[in-house]
Amino acid sequence: MNNLIEEIYPQIFRVSLRIPVPLKAINIYLFKGSEGWSIVDCGFHDKESEIAWHNVFKELNIGYNDVSQIIVTHYHPDHYGGSGWLQELTGAPVLIFDKEKKYLDRTWHDKSFPTQIEQFFLQYGIPNDIALDIKDEHISRYAAVSPHPNEITLVSDGDEIQLGKYRFQTIWSPGHTEGLMTLWSEKERIFLANDLVLPKITPNISFHVNSVENPLSDFLSSLRKIRDLPADITLPGHRQIITDLGKRVDEIIDHHGDRLENVKSILKNKLVSTDIGVSAWEISKELFGPLKEAVQHRFAFAETLSHLEYLVHANEIKKIQADNNYFYFL
Numbered sequence: 001m002n003n004l005i006e007e008i009y010p011q012i013f014r015v016s017l018r019i020p021v022p023l024k025a026i027n028i029y030l031f032k033g034s035e036g037w038s039i040v041d042c043g044f045h046d047k048e049s050e051i052a053w054h055n056v057f058k059e060l061n062i063g064y065n066d067v068s069q070i071i072v073t074h075y076h077p078d079h080y081g082g083s084g085w086l087q088e089l090t091g092a093p094v095l096i097f098d099k100e101k102k103y104l105d106r107t108w109h110d111k112s113f114p115t116q117i118e119q120f121f122l123q124y125g126i127p128n129d130i131a132l133d134i135k136d137e138h139i140s141r142y143a144a145v146s147p148h149p150n151e152i153t154l155v156s157d158g159d160e161i162q163l164g165k166y167r168f169q170t171i172w173s174p175g176h177t178e179g180l181m182t183l184w185s186e187k188e189r190i191f192l193a194n195d196l197v198l199p200k201i202t203p204n205i206s207f208h209v210n211s212v213e214n215p216l217s218d219f220l221s222s223l224r225k226i227r228d229l230p231a232d233i234t235l236p237g238h239r240q241i242i243t244d245l246g247k248r249v250d251e252i253i254d255h256h257g258d259r260l261e262n263v264k265s266i267l268k269n270k271l272v273s274t275d276i277g278v279s280a281w282e283i284s285k286e287l288f289g290p291l292k293e294a295v296q297h298r299f300a301f302a303e304t305l306s307h308l309e310y311l312v313h314a315n316e317i318k319k320i321q322a323d324n325n326y327f328y329f330l
């Protein structure tokens, strides 16, 4: 267990918690302070992570009452999932951005949501069996986010939050989700990026039934907003710590520039043999190649869609809705 807990900065501990999705692990950050411990992000809730959490409490000598707050940076199950269980255990408040709440509620509390996802993706040309797998995959995640917190404390953009001995300010950073929270400590030059900036892999940017109209545009704006923060260390939601924030931000922005070009050229080539337009699925298949798991299909397809929507908003391509209600791109 020891190798999974690391003091990465004085009184800041990183725990690598296993998650049952292709990303494999999430970074949980624990801040030790005189007012108690602050936890940032929670992992999935399942039997295995319960055992891991109990080990973390034991290793770091944290009593349940020593936990003063639980910060959830966004509503995705790997970050939000264990928050309700941790609240039951510790009695600590769970803090989430006010801007994230309605998306969290729709994703996890609207019982018609899985069917909405299925219908939405079908309209963009995904095959029936894959749409059904994606729907089932969503339903299978309910267990990982249960129990939900009894009470959620809403915070706003620019609020100050004390994490252990460090003072942070929240930054609203939409794109990966609509109300994603990052935190910046100006004095200590620590940036808690969670899923806004990741090393080696790029955060998934999805256009889907529960997203805004142009999430990729939001994401690129969020990156530009934090690009020049003079951060000594950047703490991501997955994988290793980032030491050169500006460089990594530039790489991610470039990656999306390349991908937009790629999407445009795939569309152009396919338009040679049709005049009714091309479905997003045709483009996604070529962009990502063959995939196996429903969760990979969901991320890949929604990522393709976010790039197509960006190009539509930039007036570089057109989107039409045919008589059958399906969408095509031209």
Ligand SMILES: [Zn+2]
Residues within 6 Å of the ligand: 074, 076, 079, 176, 195
């Ligand atoms: Zn996420």
